[in-house]
Amino acid sequence: MRGRVSRGTILAFIGPAVVGLAAVGIAPLLYALWTSLHFFNLTKLRRVEFIGLENYGTVLTDPVFWQALGRTMTLLGIALPLQIGLGLGIALILHQPGLTLLKTLARLSLVLPMATTYAVVGLLGQVMFNQKFGVVNQLMGGADINWIGDPTNAFVMIVFWDVWQWTPFVALVLLAGLTMVPGEIEEAARLETSNWWKVLRHVQLPFLVPGLVAVLILRTADTLKLFDMVFTLTRGGPGSATEFISLMIQRVGFRAFDQGLASAQAIILLIITIVLAQIYIRVFYREV
Amino acid sequence: MKLRQFFGTTALTAALAASAPAMAWSLKEAAAPYAGTEIDVVFLLRPGYEAIEAMLPEFEEETGITVNIIKHPYENALGEQVRDFVAGGDLDIALIDLVWIGNFAENEWIVSVDEIMEKYPDIIDPDLDMDDFFPLVLNAFGGWNGTIYGLPFDNYSGLLFYNRCMLEEAGFDGPPETWTDLKDVYGPALTGDGKYAFALQSKRNETQSADSFARVIWPFGGSFLDADFRSNLMSEESQAGLKFRQDLMQYMPDGIVAYDHAETVNAFAQGDVAMITEWSAFYSTVVSPDTSRVADCVEIAPEPVGPAGRKPALGGFSLAVASQAGEAEQAAAWLFIQWATSKANAGEYLERGGVPARQSAYADPALAETYKFIPALVESWQDGVPEFRPRFAEWPEITEIVQEWGTKMMLGEVTTEEGAQEIGERMEAVLEDAGYYSGDKPLAQ
Numbered sequence: 001m002r003g004r005v006s007r008g009t010i011l012a013f014i015g016p017a018v019v020g021l022a023a024v025g026i027a028p029l030l031y032a033l034w035t036s037l038h039f040f041n042l043t044k045l046r047r048v049e050f051i052g053l054e055n056y057g058t059v060l061t062d063p064v065f066w067q068a069l070g071r072t073m074t075l076l077g078i079a080l081p082l083q084i085g086l087g088l089g090i091a092l093i094l095h096q097p098g099l100t101l102l103k104t105l106a107r108l109s110l111v112l113p114m115a116t117t118y119a120v121v122g123l124l125g126q127v128m129f130n131q132k133f134g135v136v137n138q139l140m141g142g143a144d145i146n147w148i149g150d151p152t153n154a155f156v157m158i159v160f161w162d163v164w165q166w167t168p169f170v171a172l173v174l175l176a177g178l179t180m181v182p183g184e185i186e187e188a189a190r191l192e193t194s195n196w197w198k199v200l201r202h203v204q205l206p207f208l209v210p211g212l213v214a215v216l217i218l219r220t221a222d223t224l225k226l227f228d229m230v231f232t233l234t235r236g237g238p239g240s241a242t243e244f245i246s247l248m249i250q251r252v253g254f255r256a257f258d259q260g261l262a263s264a265q266a267i268i269l270l271i272i273t274i275v276l277a278q279i280y281i282r283v284f285y286r287e288v
Numbered sequence: 289m290k291l292r293q294f295f296g297t298t299a300l301t302a303a304l305a306a307s308a309p310a311m312a313w314s315l316k317e318a319a320a321p322y323a324g325t326e327i328d329v330v331f332l333l334r335p336g337y338e339a340i341e342a343m344l345p346e347f348e349e350e351t352g353i354t355v356n357i358i359k360h361p362y363e364n365a366l367g368e369q370v371r372d373f374v375a376g377g378d379l380d381i382a383l384i385d386l387v388w389i390g391n392f393a394e395n396e397w398i399v400s401v402d403e404i405m406e407k408y409p410d411i412i413d414p415d416l417d418m419d420d421f422f423p424l425v426l427n428a429f430g431g432w433n434g435t436i437y438g439l440p441f442d443n444y445s446g447l448l449f450y451n452r453c454m455l456e457e458a459g460f461d462g463p464p465e466t467w468t469d470l471k472d473v474y475g476p477a478l479t480g481d482g483k484y485a486f487a488l489q490s491k492r493n494e495t496q497s498a499d500s501f502a503r504v505i506w507p508f509g510g511s512f513l514d515a516d517f518r519s520n521l522m523s524e525e526s527q528a529g530l531k532f533r534q535d536l537m538q539y540m541p542d543g544i545v546a547y548d549h550a551e552t553v554n555a556f557a558q559g560d561v562a563m564i565t566e567w568s569a570f571y572s573t574v575v576s577p578d579t580s581r582v583a584d585c586v587e588i589a590p591e592p593v594g595p596a597g598r599k600p601a602l603g604g605f606s607l608a609v610a611s612q613a614g615e616a617e618q619a620a621a622w623l624f625i626q627w628a629t630s631k632a633n634a635g636e637y638l639e640r641g642g643v644p645a646r647q648s649a650y651a652d653p654a655l656a657e658t659y660k661f662i663p664a665l666v667e668s669w670q671d672g673v674p675e676f677r678p679r680f681a682e683w684p685e686i687t688e689i690v691q692e693w694g695t696k697m698m699l700g701e702v703t704t705e706e707g708a709q710e711i712g713e714r715m716e717a718v719l720e721d722a723g724y725y726s727g728d729k730p731l732a733q
Contacts, residue, residue, distance in 0.1 A: 044681070
């Protein structure tokens with residue numbers, strides 16, 4: 001079969017995708033790499049010069065970078081387990097037999113948070129969490145909680161919105177994993193035991209692992225590049241309370257215009273993301 | 289040097305006026321060679337821009353020049369313009385906040401007024417009258433290192449907006465004259481039951497640097513830099529101002545570090561806050577019954593005096609011709625700038641919600657009855673500090689540092705001394721890197 005397809009045909013099919021990927025993915029990455037090795041400030045273009053790894057040295061010794069990274073990891077460490085726990089719960093409920101129409105409606109409604117534009121989520125948050133007029137405080141019996149202006153509350157608010165928006169994604173991925181479990185095996189297991197935990201642990205979980213690894217990788221990458229929602233909601237404040245790593249990079253690159261330093265920060269972030277993804281795959285991933 | 293160049297510009301204008309042909313200069317005739325030209329400019333989403341936009345059809349009809357307006361919120365305007373100028377884009381006019389002028393001038397993205405006058409003498413309105421602009425405003429908004437680049441367009445001074453009804457209810461017959469009175473006398477009397485004496489917008493963006501941080505250091509005798517361009521934030525005066533802000537926070541709403549202009553003006557307009565120090569541009573918002581519950585109670589005064597005098601916040605924008613524009617576009621751009629900032633249009637601009645920088649526009653004492661902010665504004669423009677925020681090219685980097693550590697001070701995460709030390713060290717590192725200490729760059733701010 002293989003011999004029948006000419007090399008030209010293969011190239012014709014794969015070539016455009018490779019060229020497209022190179023144009024929109026590889027070329028900007030290489031340019032960012034080049035920029036990161038230079039003093040490159042948009043408002044001082046006459047001074048562009050090769051400075052080797054100086055930008056990387058600046059990033060790695062800058063406490064602000066590590067604080068922003070730590071903040072981002074804290075968000076990931078809090079939001080991701082919540083999303084997985086709630087998502088698994090929703091998936092298990094939707095996997096129960098019966099109530100087909102309701103389940104279909106529930107599945108459809110799960111798409112809504114994901115379909116909401118990130119920036120709009122932030123703007124909604126500004127209104128809903130307004131200390132004086134916001135619906136959240138009203139629902140809490142007219143509480144006078146300062147959500148946006150208090151560092152801790154602002155962080156809690158970001159966690160809330162991230163969980164609200166991405167738990168449905170986790171639920172749908174895990175629900176897809178549950179549907180992969182062969183019906184006869186699951187049925188046999190249920191005949192063997194009425195303990196749902198045993199069924200989940202020994203029968204369903206192995207089929208959920210690939211989905212869970214995908215969730216870990218995607219959500220980690222998403223959290224590391226979380227920008228729009230936070231930018232429109234708190235702009236990284238108050239103080240630095242919600243200045244996550246991507247907001248910091250945007251600030252350096254587009255508000256202080258130091259593209260060289262921002263590129264070095266972005267490259268380091270990319271390396272961190274790749275390393276984390278590799279760790280997830282090696283530690284958690286198992287073929288069923 | 290500064291004076292010589294300034295007077296050079298003025299003298300050239302006067303000479304052009306004197307040598308004008310017998311037939312009167314008209315916009316229509318001056319613009320005739322450029323009819324059909326399109327020019328691009330960035331505008332902000334603020335009343336002064338809406339005012340000129342409403343007047344624009346008249347200009348376009350008269351000249352045949354089309355003005356394409358690209359609207360951005362303030363926070364995006366610098367980035368959009370920098371990217372356009374770096375990439376040799378389409379903008380023909382630069383909209384310049386006073387803290388961007390050094391950046392734009394040093395990068396040669398804008399053309400000086402002198403150059404325009406020499407290059408396009410036929411389009412200079414004999415009634416341009418550069419002397420009619422408030423000197424402080426022209427120099428601060430449009431000038432850099434002795435050269436005038438832009439004409440003041442959207443002009444602000446910090447003013448004290450106060451709620452007369454709340455003050456009278458508390459037993460005061462007028463606003464505080466000094467910052468100390470505001471804190472020690474008015475603060476306790478006006479704070480309580482969900483109401484606050486004062487709100488100082490302090491969100492972590494340019495608002496923190498300009499409206500909050502700079503506003504408290506100058507009246508107390510402090511400044512960002514000393515004469516040698518070293519940090520002056522650890523000085524007794526700067527520290528006094530920063531500590532004053534910390535003390536004053538007890539009379540402000542919770543979460544003041546999340547307050548930008550909108551939140552602050554709204555809090556005042558809703559009657560929750562008795563006094564705010566805000567830009568003159570927000571006058572129309574707080575006196576309109578459509579947007580303010582306290583419209584009938586609003587009064588305006590100059591910002592309070594500190595130990596070093598009245599040093600009100602100074603901010604505003606000029607319009608300058610972009611050097612990347614083609615010749616026809618440059619000429620058309622100048623015609624638009626000249627028209628938008630002209631003496632002849634200043635009255636209508638004021639009526640429509642703009643704040644002109646023309647002295648002649650405020651000459652009629654009766655105007656103060658309609659526009660309560662005028663006396664305070666005119667007084668403020670006598671005393672302002674052009675370097676209220678340093679206007680050099682390094683400000684975008686330095687303001688980020690001030691925003692971060694200024695907010696940390698307010699949140700109590702660091703003391704005023706620790707914060708000032710951090711800002712000082714980082715600010716000096718930026719200035720050293722730029723070449724101010726090695727003598728590569730003049731100490732201009």
